[in-house]
Amino acid sequence: MRQAATILTFDTPGRGFTEITRDVVDWLGGTGIAEGLLSLLCRHTSASLLIQENAARAVRHDLGEWLERLAPEGDGYAHDDEGPDDMPAHLRATLTGVTLSIPVMRGRMALGTWQGIYLAEHRRVPHRREVALQVIGE
Amino acid sequence: MRQAATILTFDTPGRGFTEITRDVVDWLGGTGIAEGLLSLLCRHTSASLLIQENAARAVRHDLGEWLERLAPEGDGYAHDDEGPDDMPAHLRATLTGVTLSIPVMRGRMALGTWQGIYLAEHRRVPHRREVALQVIGE
Amino acid sequence: MRQAATILTFDTPGRGFTEITRDVVDWLGGTGIAEGLLSLLCRHTSASLLIQENAARAVRHDLGEWLERLAPEGDGYAHDDEGPDDMPAHLRATLTGVTLSIPVMRGRMALGTWQGIYLAEHRRVPHRREVALQVIGE
Numbered sequence: 001m002r003q004a005a006t007i008l009t010f011d012t013p014g015r016g017f018t019e020i021t022r023d024v025v026d027w028l029g030g031t032g033i034a035e036g037l038l039s040l041l042c043r044h045t046s047a048s049l050l051i052q053e054n055a056a057r058a059v060r061h062d063l064g065e066w067l068e069r070l071a072p073e074g075d076g077y078a079h080d081d082e083g084p085d086d087m088p089a090h091l092r093a094t095l096t097g098v099t100l101s102i103p104v105m106r107g108r109m110a111l112g113t114w115q116g117i118y119l120a121e122h123r124r125v126p127h128r129r130e131v132a133l134q135v136i137g138e
Numbered sequence: 139m140r141q142a143a144t145i146l147t148f149d150t151p152g153r154g155f156t157e158i159t160r161d162v163v164d165w166l167g168g169t170g171i172a173e174g175l176l177s178l179l180c181r182h183t184s185a186s187l188l189i190q191e192n193a194a195r196a197v198r199h200d201l202g203e204w205l206e207r208l209a210p211e212g213d214g215y216a217h218d219d220e221g222p223d224d225m226p227a228h229l230r231a232t233l234t235g236v237t238l239s240i241p242v243m244r245g246r247m248a249l250g251t252w253q254g255i256y257l258a259e260h261r262r263v264p265h266r267r268e269v270a271l272q273v274i275g276e
Numbered sequence: 277m278r279q280a281a282t283i284l285t286f287d288t289p290g291r292g293f294t295e296i297t298r299d300v301v302d303w304l305g306g307t308g309i310a311e312g313l314l315s316l317l318c319r320h321t322s323a324s325l326l327i328q329e330n331a332a333r334a335v336r337h338d339l340g341e342w343l344e345r346l347a348p349e350g351d352g353y354a355h356d357d358e359g360p361d362d363m364p365a366h367l368r369a370t371l372t373g374v375t376l377s378i379p380v381m382r383g384r385m386a387l388g389t390w391q392g393i394y395l396a397e398h399r400r401v402p403h404r405r406e407v408a409l410q411v412i413g414e
Contacts, residue, residue, distance in 0.1 A: 001139045001274070001277045003311065003413065005381055035141065037177050037272050039239075039313050039377045043388030045329040051236050053183040053228060058217035062225050063232060066209065071342065079334035087338050090329060094339060094372060096232060098327050098391075101177045101239045101315075101377045103272035105143055110270035112181030115236075132386035134313050134379035136274060136277070136412060137141065139277045139412070173279065175315050175410050177377075189374050191321040191366060196355035200363050201370060204347065234370060239315045239377045241410035243281055248408035250319030253374075274412060275279065 004031040005134040012047070012121035012129055015085075017060045020131065021116045025109070027133060034107040036137015042098040043130045046089035046122050050096045054116030067092045067122075089122035096120055104137055142169040143272040150185070150259035150267055153223075155198045158269065159254045163247070165271060172245040174275015178238045181268045184227035184260050186234040192254030205230045205260075227260035234258055242275055280307040281410040288323070288397035288405055291361075293336045296407065297392045301385070303409060310383040312413015318374040319406045322365035322398050326372045330392030343368045343398075365398035372396055380413055 006027060012018055028038060042049045053059040071091035073084045080087060100117070103110040111117075119129060144165060150156055166176060180187045191197040209229035211222045218225060238255070241248040249255075257267060282303060288294050304314060318325045329335040347367035349360045356363060376393070379386040387393075395405060 001141070003277070003313075005311065005379055005386075007381075007386070035143065037141075037175070037274060037313070039379055041378055041386055043386065043391065045327070045335075045388070045390055050232055051183070052232060056217050056219065058215075059183075059225065059228050062215045062217050063229065066229050070208070070346070077334075077338045079332050079338050081332065087335065090335055091339065091342050094326055094328060097235055097373060099377050101179075101237050103143055103177055103179055103270045105145075105270070105272075110143075110145070110179055110181065110272075112183070112268065114183055115181065130388065132379045132381070134381075134386075136313060139279070173281065175279075175313070175412060188370055189321070190370060194355050194357065196353075197321075197363065197366055200353045200355050201367065204367050208346070235373055239317075239375050241281055241315055241317055241408045243283075243408070243410075248281075248283070248317055248319065248410075250321070250406065252321055253319065 001138050003136045008131050010119055010129050012127050014125050015121055016064060017118040017120050019116050020119050024117055028135060031135055033135050033137040036104045036135055038102045038104050038109060038135045040100045041132040043132060046093055047129050048093040048096040048098050048120045049100050050118050050120055051115050052118055053114050055114055085124045092122045139276050141274045146269050148257055148267050150265050152263050153259055155256040155258050157254050158257050162255055166273060169273055171273050171275040174242045174273055176240045176242050176247060176273045179270040180236040181270060184231055185267050186231040186236050186258045187238050188234045188256050188258055189253050190256060191252050193252055223262045230260045277414050279412045284407050286395055286405050288403050290401050291397055293394040293396050295392050296395050300393055304411060307411055309411050309413040312380045312411055314378045314380050314385060314411045316376045317408040319408060322369055323405050324369040324372040324374050324396045325376050326394050326396055327391050328394055329390050331390055361400045368398040
């Protein structure tokens with residue numbers, strides 16, 4: 001049993017979902033670990049990680065609009081030091097979460113056919129975001 | 139230190155919560171791993187996993203109704219290829235999440251007394267769902 | 277590769293967020309595991325775990341108010357055996373989740389600069405809560 005870890009960096013274009021599945025697959029392949037557990041942590045409080053549909057683009061569109069309805073801007077927040085999109089970004093990140101754990105089987109993540117890993121940017125403007133990856137296995 | 143993994147299949151009766159704790163306990167017992175970490179992944183984008191109260195049935199009833207209010211059908215979604223319950227199912231799955239990680243201590247999951255593991259089906263009709271399980275320990 | 281596990285106990289003051297980062301850091305330091313994976317499980321169904329901003333206190337204030345709006349008391353719940361704050365507590369715990377998995381690198385959790393680990397109490401009155409911790413690594 002052994003392990004590997006890294007921190008990957010992604011430039012987001014502002015609010016929306018960046019698929020990172022391919023980057024994760026590439027790094028995992030390089031570790032040579034074929035059976036085990038992969039864990040991911042988004043190192044931010046206004047961006048998050050989620051696993052969702054990787055086929056229909058409309059799903060991400062609707063997901064983004066739903067998050068905006070559930071945690072709207074300009075809602076009388078106490079915390080607005082960084083602008084009106086800051087606190088809603090924290091709320092949307094809390095709803096979706098920042099950690100994932102994914103079994104690895106026969107050299108591949110055990111994701112379903114339609115599942116992709118997304119980095120969700122909740123701030124309006126582009127940001128550089130870090131995701132920590134760790135795998136244990138053999 | 140060693141590991142084991144499998145994919146369990148569950149037939150859901152349509153929208154609602156299927157307790158899978160017993161199935162997970164049975165599989166875990168067969169691995170002989172008594173101390174370690176168990177990880178679960180629901181391999182779908184319109185079903186999800188959660189840990190909640192396993193005693194009062196009314197809790198799941200209220201939880202289901204709350205998810206329906208938070209992500210209602212017929213809300214002008216762009217994605218409706220598979221019917222009006224499809225996009226709300228993706229949203230409810232995103233809110234609850236598809237991965238869990240549970241410490242295993244002295245041969246048992248470290249769940250609290252009232253905690254059970256549930257597979258949440260968010261589509262209206264019955265589906266066959268897969269959950270990937272992986273355990274590392276000794 | 278080796279592992280360690282424990283259960284930490286926290287007394288919450290009632291509804292709100294208790295930062296437990298320092299307690300987790302202290303326990304992790306004592307295990308001597310510098311590279312690996314740390315997993316946490318909140319063993320309750322009306323309290324939960326989340327990673328959020330550890331600087332501005334207003335963020336937790338707004339987060340608390342948002343959770344109260346999203347899952348309000350007195351909303352015609354079927355489950356109210358333990359009072360009007362019980363079912364909303366289950367809903368808020370479901371939204372935020374009860375498990376976290378955090379890579380450990382060079383002797384430290386790979387959290388971002390502004391990230392802290394919080395135990396969220398969703399019941400009105402003080403409770404004693406247990407969090408199970410497990411780390412695998414070397």
